[in-house]
Amino acid sequence: MEQLLREIEKEPKSLEQMALKLSEEAGETSQAVLSYLKASGSEYKQLGINDVKEECVDVILVSLAMFYKLAESEEELEGFISQKLNKWESKLIK
Numbered sequence: 001m002e003q004l005l006r007e008i009e010k011e012p013k014s015l016e017q018m019a020l021k022l023s024e025e026a027g028e029t030s031q032a033v034l035s036y037l038k039a040s041g042s043e044y045k046q047l048g049i050n051d052v053k054e055e056c057v058d059v060i061l062v063s064l065a066m067f068y069k070l071a072e073s074e075e076e077l078e079g080f081i082s083q084k085l086n087k088w089e090s091k092l093i094k
């Protein structure tokens with residue numbers, strides 16, 4: 001995580017550009033899933049489960065980079081994750 005933070009400090013993209021990049025990576029994830037599942041019109045790309053996993057990681061990294069552009073504390077991230085996980089868990093229990 002510390003290496004990621006050092007890299008983010010060098011990131012020249014604006015917040016808006018990072019948000020667009022996140023959408024791009026989400027789109028690439030969808031593209032990989034469609035190809036992996038051999039959806040009509042997408043199978044020719046020949047993407048597999050590892051491509052899906054890689055795109056998931058791209059989404060995570062861009063999201064983290066955006067988060068740390070706004071907040072530099074790891075504790076803040078942990079607080080939000082804990083809060084969101086609790087909310088998610090309470091919905092799953094219902």
Ligand SMILES: [Mg+2]
Pocket residue numbers: 025028054055058
């Ligand atoms: Mg990607």
